[in-house]
Amino acid sequence: MNGAVEFPLDLPELSFQAAGDSRVRRSVLPSGVRILSEQVPGSRSLTIGLWVAVGSRDELPGHFGSTHFLEHLLFKGTRTRSALDIAVAFDSVGGEHNAMTAKEYTCYYAKVQDRDLTMAVDVLTDMLTASLLDPVEFENERGVILEELAMADDDPSDVASERFFEAVLGVHPLGRPIGGSPETIQAVTRDAVYEHYLANYRPQDLVVTVAGAVDHDALVEQVTRALVRAGWNLDEVAVPVGRRMGHPASISQGAPVTIVRRPLEQANMLIGMPGLVASDDRRVTMSVLNSIFGGGMSSRLFQEVREKRGLAYSVYSFAPGYSDAGLFGMYAGCTPAKAGQVAELLLSELHRLADHGVTADEMKRAAGQLSGASALALEDSDTRMSRLGRSEITLGEFADLDEALRRLAVVTADDVQQLATELVSGPVSIAAVGALEDDVFTSLSPAAARP
Structure with missing residues (x-):
């Protein structure tokens, strides 16, 4: 192939x-x-x-x-x-x-x-x-x-x-x-x-x-x-339903800050912005960015938020993509009193990536993580079955492991930085659940929360 x-x-x-x-x-x-x-x-x-x-x-x-x-x-x-x-x-x-x-x-x-x-x-x-x-x-x-x-x-x-x-x-x-x-x-x-x-x-x-x-x-x-x-008439000729259009929809932000107050020991917080649609050629770049930024224990978020500062037990990033919209998000669970500090740190780390890019070591590590995870996932027939389904319904094409690795290999550090720059230019939304005050996120610095 x-x-x-x-x-x-x-x-x-x-x-x-x-x-x-x-x-x-x-x-x-x-x-x-x-x-x-x-x-x-x-x-x-x-x-x-x-x-x-x-x-x-x-x-x-x-x-x-x-x-x-x-x-x-x-x-x-x-x-x-x-x-x-x-x-x-x-x-x-x-x-x-x-x-x-x-x-x-x-x-x-x-x-x-x-x-x-x-x-x-x-x-x-x-x-x-x-x-x-x-x-x-x-x-x-x-x-x-x-x-x-x-x-x-x-x-x-x-x-x-x-x-x-x-x-x-x-x-x-x-x-x-x-x-x-x-x-x-x-x-x-x-x-x-x-x-x-x-x-x-x-x-x-x-x-x-x-x-x-x-x-x-x-x-x-x-x-x-x-x-x-079962009674279906398979003799009646019909064209398969068309796939959804892959053009990004016009998205209007629902809310900059949403707080659900509950008497919990920890605040569960998600911060993010619009991302890429599923068919965007830069989805592989997004995977690399996500791996470097918050995709594992060696990622920037894990090292900065948990290992260096001890502010959260669970912290990561994610990037789901759909036919006409996508998201990029960051999650952290932390003490309510530190929610504002953690939110600012998450956003500032994303801006630091956009402003200064990523290192050659980070690119190499991300390539290894993604290629290894892809190969291991294909040991399971569930993953292969799902890949077929998504290929048919969403993408309209099938990319095997060799093709996925080829696409991964051509992603550059400049590609990752450019995508990060695009992400931070979008409107930032915060959703949090916990014992939080209304003004917990109003102190975010302009550098961290700039639109």
Whole structure:
């Protein structure tokens, strides 16, 4: 494989060799269903995922929380399987099954031995296509989801994270919480969730990805047979749903400072600004910057905030990217009395990186960390399955380990400094949870908090 491989939506078949002698194949059925596999030599197990490119950002008024609600409901039984039947099917073979709702997609997945692929395909497709969405189970699950949200609300780091997204992204749909809020979950009706289901769970929306010990031709046959048995009309020709546009949206800051006061021993604090979209060519540069700045125990934040000054136990940076928006953030948990000092230190460190750049040693260390972490992650079929899904749904291209390392190798110290300069020019937002006063962050120096 030489360079990234494009995934055109109108290309019926694609096959290529990837790093490590894995074989990637992709089939786009006439109905719009997309099936991708990565056959990994020596594997005895596999991970399968059924994806739809709908997430919390896609919910319309009156439907908020529907995506997460559906994730729960699809485990509650079909016309031929009860919720217990679904659980027993995987437990009886030592498999794992679960689902995840994200801001831009939903995935139902399982990890099993290679001999159990047919079962996994049958059960997951049955869940996705033939869920009863039973009214009684709907109300039961409403209570379960409210308990899940209550549990998250008891975690100050979760609360700070939700408020941080709102603060940076404002009214953009990506700023909404993935799981909904207690108010929206209480308000949403079964009819609204069912409408959301019908609008987004169709053949042209479905992406199936499998990585590990998998035969692609057999996989296509198994998926096709299962979908037809479930009642889907695969003879009706449809074009796969288009990918989201990768152009940055216009973002208006939600709030410069958000404080949620709670009687806690520690303040959980997130500080950041808009970042890069997922398809930006500089995402690799962002990974290098993040590694150097707050990506490990040798990073600047860890060394300066924890090791040298002892101001926090946990401190790091992160940089999620979505189709039309992204964030760059810094987290620290510290004593409330030191929150202002820590906030200023985090911001001043980012400005120091922008003003003075990074060293050759830091670049070398970041390259080693990122390349090693990438290689180790690919030892797990879960990671490979997810890479296929993101490649198909979000990026429209597949980059193997060799290509990822090639892109990493061309990032320069100047690239990192230029990106840092761009980051610090954006509006800064702070979200914090703890026993904090309203004016705790007003003393930030102009150099640290300049817009």
